[in-house]
Each structure stands twice: as C-alpha cells, then as structure tokens.
Amino acid sequence: MAETPVNTDWKIEDGVVVENGVVGPENGDIGRVVIEAPGVVAAARPGHFVMLRTWEGEPFLPRAMAPLSYDVASGRMEIFYRIKGPGTRAIARTHPGEIARVTGPLGRPVVEDFEGRRVALVGRGVGITPLLPLAEHIVAKGGEVRAYLSARTRDYVFGHDRFAALGPVRVRVDDEDGDEALVTDALARECEGYRVDAVYGCGSWRLTRAAEALGVSHGFPSYVFLESKMGCGVGYCKGCPARLRNGDGYKLVCVEGPVFPTREVELSDPVHGPPE
Amino acid sequence: MAETPVNTDWKIEDGVVVENGVVGPENGDIGRVVIEAPGVVAAARPGHFVMLRTWEGEPFLPRAMAPLSYDVASGRMEIFYRIKGPGTRAIARTHPGEIARVTGPLGRPVVEDFEGRRVALVGRGVGITPLLPLAEHIVAKGGEVRAYLSARTRDYVFGHDRFAALGPVRVRVDDEDGDEALVTDALARECEGYRVDAVYGCGSWRLTRAAEALGVSHGFPSYVFLESKMGCGVGYCKGCPARLRNGDGYKLVCVEGPVFPTREVELSDPVHGPPE
Amino acid sequence: MKAELATDVGPLRLKNPVMPASGTYDWFGRDPEQVSADSFGAVVTKSVTLRPQAGNPPIRVAETPSGMLNAIGIPSVGIEEFLEEVLPQYHALDPPVIVSVQAYSPRECESMLARLSEQPRVDAVELNLSCPNLAHGTITAQSARLSAEMVAAARGATRLPIVAKLSPNVTDIAEIARAVEEVGADALCLINTVKGMAVDVETRQALLGNRSGGLSGPAIKPIALSMVWECYQEVDIPIVGVGGIATAEDALQFLLAGARAVQVGTATFREPRSLARIIAGIEEHLAQDGLHSVGELVGWCHKGRLTVGS
Amino acid sequence: MKAELATDVGPLRLKNPVMPASGTYDWFGRDPEQVSADSFGAVVTKSVTLRPQAGNPPIRVAETPSGMLNAIGIPSVGIEEFLEEVLPQYHALDPPVIVSVQAYSPRECESMLARLSEQPRVDAVELNLSCPNLAHGTITAQSARLSAEMVAAARGATRLPIVAKLSPNVTDIAEIARAVEEVGADALCLINTVKGMAVDVETRQALLGNRSGGLSGPAIKPIALSMVWECYQEVDIPIVGVGGIATAEDALQFLLAGARAVQVGTATFREPRSLARIIAGIEEHLAQDGLHSVGELVGWCHKGRLTVGS
Numbered sequence A, B: 001m002a003e004t005p006v007n008t009d010w011k012i013e014d015g016v017v018v019e020n021g022v023v024g025p026e027n028g029d030i031g032r033v034v035i036e037a038p039g040v041v042a043a044a045r046p047g048h049f050v051m052l053r054t055w056e057g058e059p060f061l062p063r064a065m066a067p068l069s070y071d072v073a074s075g076r077m078e079i080f081y082r083i084k085g086p087g088t089r090a091i092a093r094t095h096p097g098e099i100a101r102v103t104g105p106l107g108r109p110v111v112e113d114f115e116g117r118r119v120a121l122v123g124r125g126v127g128i129t130p131l132l133p134l135a136e137h138i139v140a141k142g143g144e145v146r147a148y149l150s151a152r153t154r155d156y157v158f159g160h161d162r163f164a165a166l167g168p169v170r171v172r173v174d175d176e177d178g179d180e181a182l183v184t185d186a187l188a189r190e191c192e193g194y195r196v197d198a199v200y201g202c203g204s205w206r207l208t209r210a211a212e213a214l215g216v217s218h219g220f221p222s223y224v225f226l227e228s229k230m231g232c233g234v235g236y237c238k239g240c241p242a243r244l245r246n247g248d249g250y251k252l253v254c255v256e257g258p259v260f261p262t263r264e265v266e267l268s269d270p271v272h273g274p275p276e
Numbered sequence C, D: 001m002k003a004e005l006a007t008d009v010g011p012l013r014l015k016n017p018v019m020p021a022s023g024t025y026d027w028f029g030r031d032p033e034q035v036s037a038d039s040f041g042a043v044v045t046k047s048v049t050l051r052p053q054a055g056n057p058p059i060r061v062a063e064t065p066s067g068m069l070n071a072i073g074i075p076s077v078g079i080e081e082f083l084e085e086v087l088p089q090y091h092a093l094d095p096p097v098i099v100s101v102q103a104y105s106p107r108e109c110e111s112m113l114a115r116l117s118e119q120p121r122v123d124a125v126e127l128n129l130s131c132p133n134l135a136h137g138t139i140t141a142q143s144a145r146l147s148a149e150m151v152a153a154a155r156g157a158t159r160l161p162i163v164a165k166l167s168p169n170v171t172d173i174a175e176i177a178r179a180v181e182e183v184g185a186d187a188l189c190l191i192n193t194v195k196g197m198a199v200d201v202e203t204r205q206a207l208l209g210n211r212s213g214g215l216s217g218p219a220i221k222p223i224a225l226s227m228v229w230e231c232y233q234e235v236d237i238p239i240v241g242v243g244g245i246a247t248a249e250d251a252l253q254f255l256l257a258g259a260r261a262v263q264v265g266t267a268t269f270r271e272p273r274s275l276a277r278i279i280a281g282i283e284e285h286l287a288q289d290g291l292h293s294v295g296e297l298v299g300w301c302h303k304g305r306l307t308v309g310s
C-alpha cells in the first residue's frame, strides 16, 4: 500500500505545557502554546506533525497539529492553533504546568537534499506554521527559500522574522491589501526573473492551486501539506483519506502524507468545496 | 403523591468558586469548597441540599451536596465532599474564580418549631455536614442540641467547634477509639439521665440504626438524612427512590426527602447492603 | 427580521418546535422561574399506566459516558388518579398538553384513550410503545404487528392526534414506522432509550435494580439522528426527534434530518434551563441564516447539497 | 501471588484476554515501543475482502459525545495481496493472529477461508458479519438466516476457529447468536459499531461521505455490555466483548457480564497505550481481589450477589 514503510518511530510523551495564550488583538481566535516534550522534539523533521491532547474527558480524540518550531536544546515545540471547535477550545483552556499528551513525530517527513535548490513556500494563516521547519531544513541543506505568506492581519503572519532570517519574504494581509490580493501574484511576478525549483503550499486551497498553476507553466513541481479530520494519526483507522486526482482511490494523509505532490491529490475541501 | 406540594422554589445560579482544597493530612480524599451563590444561600433552610456542577463535559450529571453552612451576609456556602468518583474528582480540580452551577435549595426543609425540644444529632464523615444547619436552626428556635460525631480521624469531624458552640459534642474517631466504638454508645449512656425528644442521623447506616433502636426503647422519634444516586434532584426523573419499610413502594429522596422518619424507610444501602 | 418558530406536527400547532421528553419533566402546579413550561412548544407528561404501579427498585439511574441509564419502571398513580389529581393542574399551562400513555395491551390502550378523549385539555396522546416491561416479554415497538395493534386500538378509541413513540432496538425502524402510519398514527416520536447495562465492579453485579436499563443523553444522539433520517425517507407523517439533544445545534441537526419538532430529555437533568436555551438558540440561528421559518430547515439533508463559500 | 491472565476462547488459548478490535490497529512490521503487539492476548487484522476495494469517500470519521462515527468502508488490498504482502509480516509476532474476513456472499466467504486455511500462521478467523455495505441491502448479521448461511459456508471451508462478529442493530441479538452457534461458530464477537449519523449544520448535510456510519467508543459501552450479558444467557460458545472499552474497569465489566476476552478499538485512537494499560490494570485488580485467574470473573454477574462489607 505505502511506497515506503509506514512510520512507526513515534512515541507517546506526557509533555507539559510551558506557555499558552491568545495571539494578536483580533477575534482572539488564534492561540499559541509551547509544549515541552523532548523525546518527540528531538525526533521531529520538517513535514512531521503531532497528535495533541491537553484535556481529560471530551472531546474524545486528540487533534493533529503541525508545530511552527522545534527546539532541541530546550525540548520544546511551539504550536499555533485556530480556535474553532471543542479540541482547540480545550487547548485554549489549558494552564502552564498541565500535562500535554503528544504522539509523534507523525507522517512522512520531507527529507530530500535541497543543495542548490530554490524553493518557494506559500502559506496562509495557521497553515504557515509547518513551512518554517521546512524552510530551516532547506537552508541548512544548502538551498534557498522565498516565503509567500498570507493572513487576515499582520499578527497572524506567524514566524515572519524567522522566515525573513532565512530568505526574502512577501506578505499579503487581507486587512491592508484586500481579500482578493493573492500572495501568489508576487510569486508569479518573481518567477519571471528567477528560477524556482519547487513550491510547497499550505493552509489555502486557492493559493495552493495558484502555486500549482505557476509550477505547471514554469516547469517546477508543486507540493501541498494536506489536512484531514483524523481518528488516530498513526495509520490504524483509515479515516484520513486524500482523494487521488486520477480517481484512483485514496491515500492516507497521516501515514502517506501530510505532504503530497499536488499532481497526485485533489485540491479541494471535502466538506465545503473550494473556500478562500 | 407528595403530602405537601413539591418544592419548585429553586433557582439555577451560576455561582463562583471562592476557595477549594483538600482537607486534613490523611488520604487526601476529602475536599472543602466554598461557593458564592447568594440567591440559593439566601433561600436555604436546614434539610435542603443543592445540585452542584463545577465542570464542563463529563460527568454528565451534577452532584447532590448538602452544605455544612450557608452565610447569608457573604452569599457563600461551604461544602465538604468525599472524593470518590468522577464528579467529586472534577470538583477537586476546580480553581477559585471558576463557575459553579448550583441548583437549589432542593428537597423538603426541616421547619418544625423546636421550642423547648432536646435533639440528638448523630453524624459520621461527610454525613456530619447537613446536621450543622439543623443544629443552628434548633438552637435559634429555642431547642437544645447534643451532637454525636464520628469520623475516621479528628480532621474529619467537620464543624466540630461550631457544633460545640451550640451544645455538648461527643466524638469518636476510628484512629483513636477503634473501628468498633460507636458514638451512639455515648448517646445510649446519656439517654439514661436526660430526656431526648428526637434524633437525626446522617452518614452511617449503622449509627442511624443504633439511634433508631434507642429511640424505640426510650420513646422518641428518629429521622434520617437519606442519600441516593440522583438524576435531576428536582422530581423530574423518579430516579431516587427510598424503599418504604412496609414494602409499600417508594418515596423520592429529592422531593419527599432527603429527611425521613426512620420508621418509614429502609435503613440499608441499596447496593452494598449494610456497611460501616 | 424575526423568524417564525411555529411548527405543525400533523394536526398539532406548536409555537416552537421544542418540548420536554416524557419522563424528564413534570408540571408541579408551578415552575421555577428559569424553567417556565409556558415557553415550551408543548408539554409532555410522564407516561401514565391504567393501574397504579410503584416502579422499579433502586438503583434506578446510573451514569455512563455522555449519558445515563435509567430503569425507572414508570411509577404511576394510574389513569384515574392522574385524571383527577394531576391533569387538572395542567390547565394552567399555555402550550398544548401531550399525555404519554403506557398501555400493556391494546385493550388497556383503548380504555385509557377513551378516558383521555373526554378531557377538555388533552391536545394529543403519545403512545409509549417502547417500554421493556411488557408481560409477554417483547417491547411492543419491537414488533410491527404488536405496534400496529396498539395504534389501531388507540385510533379506534380517540380522535385526538396520536404520536407513536418507537424503540431504537429494532432491526428495521422503517418497518415499524410504516406499520403504525398505516393504521392511523398522526406522528412518530423517535427514539426512546437504547437498551443498555452497567456493571458494578465492586459488587460484581448489574448496577441497576432492574439489571438493564435505557440509555439516553448525548451518547445516543447519532443513533437517534440516523433513525429520524431513515424514517423521513420512508413515511409521510411528521416526526418528533428525541435522543441526546442538549444544545440548539443538536436540535437543528434533527430538524435538518427530518424532524418537525424535538424533545429534550436527559439534558434537563444536567441543566434545567436547557429547553429555554435551545428555543432561543434556534431563533438566533434562523435569524443569522436569514431564514423565515423553522419549516424551511426540516428535512434539508434530503434535498442535496447547499453550496457555500464559492 | 501472581494472578493467571491466560484465557481460552474456545479452541484459542490467549496469554491474556485483551486484543485490538478489527480496524483499529495494524501491524506495520514493527511497533512503536510503547504499543508492542507482542504483549497483546491476540492480534486481529483489519477486515480483508476478496477483491481489492478503495473504501468510502471523505469525510470518513466524525466525533460524537464520548465516541466517534466511522464510515471507512473497509479499504482492502484484497485477499491475494493480503496473503502475499501483509500476512507474512505477522509471523514475527508472538500472539495468535486472528484474520478478520469481510465476505459479501457465502461463496466469497468459502473461497477466502479456503485460502486462509492454507496459511501457516493464521490462528483463527473473525467473520465480520456486520458491515453495512452489502449488495442486497441488509447487514448479514441483521438476519439469522443470512448469518447462518455465511457461518455454515465458513465452517465447510475451514477447521480454523471461527469467531462470528455480530451487529447490535437487531431486534433480538440472542436469536442471531443462537443461529450462528448452531451452524458451528466457535465464538461470538459482540459488538460491531451501532448505526449512527452526524449532520453538519453549516452545510446542512450529512457530515460523513457515506452519510451514515458506525458509532463506537465509550458512548456504546452500555449497549455492548447488555448484549454480552444477554448472549451469555442464551448460548454456550465463548464471547469476545467489544464496544467502548477504554480502561481496565471497563474490561472487567465485560468479563463479569460474560465475556471471556475483550477487544479495544476506539480507545487506541485517543491513547495508543490503552491495551498495555488495560492488561496491567486487570492483573492488578485480580491481585487486589485475591483472585487466581481471569476465568473466575467471567460471567460472575449471572451467579448472584457477592456479599461485601458485612
């Protein structure tokens, strides 16, 4: 089923919440939590995610989260979460010092060698976060990155300075640039004078589709970080299908993803169709 | 069904937890919580209880609690709880400042006039608590009280000094006097030189049965504060039956009790038979 | 714009679609201020039996994950005392009064309904076909034949609207639904509790006095929703949805699946203000979505996809 | 004193009574250290079908109060690839391997069991009779006749122990249990998921891609316990209990109600260490209660009251 063996190198760690709070002045619907779980942090690679549960009782299932950063020295990971349902509301209620059960690292990491390669990263909202570990990895491996980040407001361009330390960053925020301004327009312009070798999209179907179209016309591959409601996160439940583009069934986001070549998978929300 | 109309004078109050913590050095299985809920407190009479929920999510149902004291001036009630299941564990986890949903006051209060009457109160463990409001009421109404209190250790003789301020107190604690020493032995001795007009028992089937036997031989009535697993606490669910002694069906603890004449009801635990 | 909350359940007109479930609310002559049955879409009584009965021995209720088990056993004063002592009190209430009837045979059903038909303020009867204490061992609503016999007897005895309350413990709920529709039920009430059991590890015995009980509360909501959906496909009479409703969103899910009204049971035990909050929440939701009436939502699931966001 | 955790399920000898439920655990050639299938009483595979199939479209899982709905649809590589690629990996494991089989007809069942009987390391088969995707519209285990036909076909094709996994969505579980016992099932597995549905208020549609799904998790524990209890009264073959088990106490309740072993499904998704903890918890409980073996507890509920405290 899987082309490479399923990741079974995860652990379940009873980590501890170190910091937790709401980010930015807007609706108060984005939180940031820092969790100490040295075992998981030490093993994490770009593309990995974790299943997180900071609560007892309801909801029953843990929640998939892709950290913005892992700090091996302190054993800490930093997660931004959009507060929308019972799971993220429960995370928001957690106090420092309380237990955070973390299962991870999960999924297939992005482990290619990026020596000499130029990579564009296109992210929006909390979908920006998994791109930072990737950006760091690419630069560490001798590649170049440019980040194209989109959000509702400037507060939600997570990790902006850290991306900026790694390469050029283009930003579009709705409340300044308008809802219709796509950050991929900047990528489109820059593709004209600059060779791009690959693009990774996350957090917006619209931006990812735009990035894919640029890839097709300029001849570079595009990848997407997919999301799916997950039962287990580890390959047991078969509950996280990504619809394959050729109509040829499904792959499992948790063990065969979360990163897929865009040509393989359908780029639309299974419930709501194509949003934003 | 009921001889007097069902109590519908209760309210649901979103009170607030003011203090909460474990009591005494032993197992850490008794907690004390102070809740500010002025509306319920103002209306409470001896014999009343409340349904309490300090948690979101599980367990689904609130828990019946009989406060040790109500302070109208501060709008606060003081509850001692034995930590044994999910409900009391959830209470134990509650922090000051958090919401405590209180439905009450519930049940039929003890409203007799106690002018010139001498009342013995026999309680054990957290079953001591409902006796204090009754003791205060009796003394306020011109009666006399003697308290016969039993517990595992001295820390668990709740409200000892407040009982002592109202009348003589006899105490038996297991860790000093042994498991087999019944505080009702003291009552038995004192019944010899002293006229007792009534006895109220709470928190121990064994002590209540002993008190009843004394009542029968000395010719005074005995009453018992009954417990039952409750669904609603307000008479809707019919889930809290007290078995009538004559085999004549049931009464509902929440609306026809919790205080019953012992001659009416069976004095045994419906699940575990006669314990302690 | 104020949305219209009124809804029809067959011949019954309700000012809003929310009522208590039988056995989970009682009118004691007056209500605590925060409960106020006058605001309900209807009032449903605890099931009443022909003859007085005491109910089951303790323990009668147990908690389960997101729900509870009950083995109450329908304590009842009997129909005569009910008509004399209990029902007259309900005259003070504004909403329609639905009397829940527990009959142990079609004959009992007939005689109870005949008595109820003479009353001035009974607006409908709900036949509790789903009680597990029947003499011949099956629950009426587990058999299409027995259910039809009971409803037919009721139909012969009254012109009052008849709501047939079915059991989820069946292989094919639609079969039972069709059977009672055919003999003249005016509406379905779906679902009664699901058979369940709790074991006490300490005593090593069944926890409930009656051994098994009925599971209710949020735990069973997905089961109830599925049965409402199925019966909506299969019968034409209106459906009252019940099972695990605790919030306005829950209630909306039942309307979308095909219920014209809903009942709230166990949630009241956790929070006696539940019904009032659900009514307010539905109203708010309709306004937010720019809908004119509750009726627009009923059965929407069956219509196909609503396109949003594009 | 160390208590004996070993238990027999018919001809199958297990070192402890705890195994994963089909479709909720997979052996991928190795395990994370904290999971370790080697400590399980047995291993049960995800159901395998004769021919490859892709499974259902998204959304496949939804959360419900104290549980979840799934409409996975049994994605399967088909029996041939299963035998070639998947099963050989299981040889590395110590516990007995139970292969779950999803057949769409007695004929398919026969041919799959014939193939499985040739394998060296298949210790038993579990027949999933409770899948809602059958061509002719009913779940096999909703009909005593269809269930018996399937089990009879299996019995004719293999001498391996056969565990028949039944559906809770029936009027009378004991009837189905007796039917499969009669044609040679060696054990029962009770229960599969309960039919349920979730509605998305935003889209106003069924949330799951396949509309309805199967409810699992703690929410259904009381239902499963009740069915184990009932079947224990009615059949002589051993019962494997499953449905909502998340703690050692849950597992003990199933043993007391009559199960000889238990399966743990949804709880693993919340906490992958669940099985290990349940095994340890049972052992601890036996020691505390001074019991010599798990077997002493099995069916205790049916024996009458244990007197304590006096």
Ligand SMILES: Cc1cc2nc3c(=O)[nH]c(=O)nc-3n(C[C@H](O)[C@H](O)[C@H](O)COP(=O)(O)OP(=O)(O)OC[C@H]3O[C@@H](n4cnc5c(N)ncnc54)[C@H](O)[C@@H]3O)c2cc1C
Binding pocket: A049, A059, A063, A064, A065, A066, A067, A079, A080, A081, A082, A083, A084, A085, A086, A087, A088, A089, A126, A129, A226, A227, A228, A229, A230, A253, A258, A269, A271
């Ligand atoms: C690999 C991976 C990494 C993720 N990383 C992050 C992260 O870093 N930060 C973050 O905030 N979120 C992240 N998510 C998403 C997050 O796991 C879900 O949004 C989560 O379910 C929220 O839980 P909840 O209880 O708050 O909301 P839920 O109740 O689960 O969901 C609320 C609403 O959103 C819908 N919904 C939930 N999940 C999805 C989904 N995956 N796709 C479409 N609709 C959905 C539900 O149907 C519901 O209407 C990630 C998801 C995946 C798969």
Ligand SMILES: Cc1cc2nc3c(=O)[nH]c(=O)nc-3n(C[C@H](O)[C@H](O)[C@H](O)COP(=O)(O)OP(=O)(O)OC[C@H]3O[C@@H](n4cnc5c(N)ncnc54)[C@H](O)[C@@H]3O)c2cc1C
Binding pocket: B049, B059, B063, B064, B065, B066, B067, B079, B080, B081, B082, B083, B084, B085, B086, B087, B088, B089, B126, B129, B226, B227, B228, B229, B230, B253, B258, B269, B271
């Ligand atoms: C009127 C009244 C007043 C009360 N006042 C107090 C009080 O002031 N302080 C206090 O600590 N408790 C009091 N109780 C008891 C308390 O409500 C219950 O013990 C409560 O259920 C504990 O909740 P839990 O979730 O912790 O335990 P649960 O899980 O509810 O119970 C734990 C164990 O105790 C058993 N059990 C629970 N309730 C009862 C019962 N009533 N009789 C016999 N066995 C039972 C259960 O079967 C279970 O095995 C009162 C009860 C009543 C009816």
Ligand SMILES: Cc1cc2nc3c(=O)[nH]c(=O)nc-3n(C[C@H](O)[C@H](O)[C@H](O)COP(=O)(O)O)c2cc1C
Binding pocket: B231, B237, B238, B239, C021, C022, C023, C024, C046, C047, C070, C072, C074, C100, C128, C165, C191, C192, C193, C215, C216, C217, C218, C220, C242, C243, C244, C245, C263, C264, C265, C266, C267
């Ligand atoms: C304590 C209790 C008592 C009940 N009594 C009755 C009854 O007398 N008649 C009846 O038809 N249903 C009775 N029911 C079933 C409810 O009316 C309802 O169908 C069921 O509880 C599911 O709804 P819920 O999950 O909202 O509680 C009772 C339920 C409970 C919990």
Ligand SMILES: Cc1cc2nc3c(=O)[nH]c(=O)nc-3n(C[C@H](O)[C@H](O)[C@H](O)COP(=O)(O)O)c2cc1C
Binding pocket: A231, A237, A238, A239, D021, D022, D023, D024, D046, D047, D070, D072, D074, D100, D128, D165, D191, D192, D193, D215, D216, D217, D218, D220, D242, D243, D244, D245, D263, D264, D265, D266, D267
């Ligand atoms: C995601 C998921 C997939 C399942 N797949 C199967 C399956 O393939 N075959 C089967 O017989 N049962 C399957 N089941 C049912 C479980 O084996 C089990 O009977 C049910 O979930 C109840 O147990 P639980 O509450 O412990 O999960 C599945 C359950 C879930 C939640």
Ligand code: FES
Binding pocket: A229, A230, A231, A232, A233, A234, A235, A236, A237, A238, A239, A240, A252, A253, A254, A255
């Ligand atoms: S979430 Fe369970 S298989 Fe992917």
Ligand code: FES
Binding pocket: B229, B230, B231, B232, B233, B234, B235, B236, B237, B238, B239, B240, B252, B253, B254, B255
């Ligand atoms: S607890 Fe519901 S009637 Fe007493």
